[in-house]
Amino acid sequence: xxxxxxxxxxVAQLFQISKHTVYELIKRGExxxxxxxxxxxxxxxxxxxxxxxxxxxxxxTQVDQPDTHSPFPIRLSGSHDFLVEHFVKxxxxxxxxxxxxxYIGSLEGLMMLYRGQSDIAxxxxxxxxxxxxxxxxxxxxxxxxxxxxxxxxxxxxGFIVAKGNPKNIADFHDLTRKDVQFVNxxxxxGTRFLLDxxxxxxxxxxxxxNGYSNEEWNHLSTASYISRGMADVAFGIQSAASHLGxxxxxxxxxxxxxVFRFTNENKQNLTHLINYLQSPEFKSSLTDLDGYDIEDLGxxxxxxxxxxxxxx
Numbered sequence: 148x149x150x151x152x153x154x155x156x157x158v159a160q161l162f163q164i165s166k167h168t169v170y171e172l173i174k175r176g177e178x179x180x181x182x183x184x185x186x187x188x189x190x191x192x193x194x195x196x197x198x199x200x201x202x203x204x205x206x207x208t209q210v211d212q213p214d215t216h217s218p219f220p221i222r223l224s225g226s227h228d229f230l231v232e233h234f235v236k237x238x239x240x241x242x243x244x245x246x247x248x249x250y251i252g253s254l255e256g257l258m259m260l261y262r263g264q265s266d267i268a269x270x271x272x273x274x275x276x277x278x279x280x281x282x283x284x285x286x287x288x289x290x291x292x293x294x295x296x297x298x299x300x301x302x303x304x305g306f307i308v309a310k311g312n313p314k315n316i317a318d319f320h321d322l323t324r325k326d327v328q329f330v331n332x333x334x335x336x337g338t339r340f341l342l343d344x345x346x347x348x349x350x351x352x353x354x355x356x357n358g359y360s361n362e363e364w365n366h367l368s369t370a371s372y373i374s375r376g377m378a379d380v381a382f383g384i385q386s387a388a389s390h391l392g393x394x395x396x397x398x399x400x401x402x403x404x405x406v407f408r409f410t411n412e413n414k415q416n417l418t419h420l421i422n423y424l425q426s427p428e429f430k431s432s433l434t435d436l437d438g439y440d441i442e443d444l445g446x447x448x449x450x451x452x453x454x455x456x457x458x459x
Contacts, residue, residue, distance in 0.1 A: 152188035155180075161194065172197075176227040176250030176365035181375060220245035221416055225256020225269035226337050227365040228403060229386050230300055230433060234424075237432055242423060244416055250365060253337035254284075260406060261288045266413050267420075268406040271302070271337035275344045280402035282449055289451065293409040296449040297421055298402065301440040303385040304341055305398040307370050312394050314379045319349045322356045322380065329358035330369055330378040338366070341401060342382045367391075385438025395438070404448065421445070 153161070155169040158178075162169075172178035173187065178197050180189045223235070227250035235246045246267075249259070253270040260268040274283035285296060308316050314327055322329050332339045346353055353359045358378060363369040366387035372378040374391040388395035405424070407417045423429055425445035433441060 151191045152181075153191070153194065155187055155189070158189050158194065174251075174364055176368075177248065179365070179367050179371075181368060181371040182377070220247040221267065221413065221420070222247050222249070222259075222265040223267040223269065224249045224251060224259040224265035225267075226250070226253040226271055226403070228269065228300075228302075228384075229390070229435065230439065231269050233433065233435075234299075234429075237429060238420060238423060241428070242419060244419065252333060252335040252364075253340070254335035257284060257288065257406065260408050261292075263408075266408060266410075266417060268408075269299070269403070270406060271341075271401050271403040273337070273341050273344055273401065275340075275347070281404045281406075285406060285449065289408070292451065294449075294451050295407045295409070295421065295447055297405045297407065297424060298443040298446040298448050299405050299424075300403050300444060301400050301442075302403050303395070303397050303399075303438040304338065304383065304401050305385065306396040307373055307381040307383050307388045308379065308394050308396065309373055309376075310392065310394055312396070316380050316396065319345055319351055323351060325357070327357060327380060328378045329356050329361070330372040330381045331359055331362050332369060332382070333362040333364055336364075337401070337403075338383060341399065345398070386435070389437040400440070421447070 155166050155173075159166045159169050169178065173180045173189075178189060179193045180187045182188070221244060223231075223246050231248070235248055238244045238246055249256070249265070251259075253268075253272045256265065256268045257270050257272070259265040270281050270284070272281055272284050274280070277283055281296065285294070306316050308314065315321070316327070321327060332342070343353070361378075363372070366383045367390060369381045369383050370387040370391050370393060373381055373393055385395045385397065407421065409417055430441065430444055
């Protein structure tokens with residue numbers, strides 16, 4: 148029997164919130180949804196997952212707990228990733244530090260950090276000129292701020308296709324075939340940056356791709372188009388394909404980093420978070436690693452001069 152799917156109206160009634168709030172949760176990637184035609188639907192298992200993610204952790208006594216006297220949670224903005232979700236949950240459980248995520252894409256997340264609207268940005272932005280990830284953007288934006296850039300993971304990006312690859316997708320030129328339907332990520336997403344760079348280097352006009360203008364806000368909702376037969380191919384991460392039992396054709400490995408912006412108010416908690424990222428305990432908690440390389444997890448790859456006196 149197929150799993151029951153709910154409309155945004157029904158989800159709003161279940162949580163006793165407005166329909167507008169439901170759409171905002173979907174847009175930010177905090178609640179996964181799929182489309183049937185123009186209608187949005189949310190599966191029952193996703194509702195259960197969201198309920199669990201919002202539960203407050205039970206009080207417990209731990210050694211070396213950080214001082215979380217600040218009444219405000221740590222604000223995280225940027226690209227969605229399954230291991231970032233895990234990081235958010237584990238810090239709540241192990242450190243009793245509350246992280247409030249807003250998944251709006253790498254570029255918008257970095258701009259929120261620049262404007263002081265978040266404390267951590269999650270980014271994987273490819274600079275087309277240098278072919279370097281993240282640091283060219285960071286060097287331009289953060290001149291006077293105290294920041295540290297910490298390597299999180301390397302991820303496999305490629306084509307997500309149905310089991311058995313029935314349309315025989317092999318390279319970017321196959322996206323222009325008339326019998327191939329594509330589904331894209333939104334402007335500002337790191338995956339979109341990489342895709343557009345690849346299309347340009349292959350001399351491909353995006354207007355020749357069916358579905359290029361059809362945008363989704365996170366990897367899982369994009370991959371769900373393939374699993375439901377609504378598209379033939381997406382460009383995304385291997386872990387999204389694995390979650391839905393789809394095939395994956397690797398194209399490139401990208402660098403996914405966390406950018407910490409320090410203030411007097413958040414400095415202590417951000418330092419605890421970086422120490423936790425570097426700990427064997429956190430690394431050993433990562434188990435679902437299809438398409439990920441965590442060899443450099445926790446490595447500080449850049450910090451401003453103001454942070455050089457602070458050991459993280």
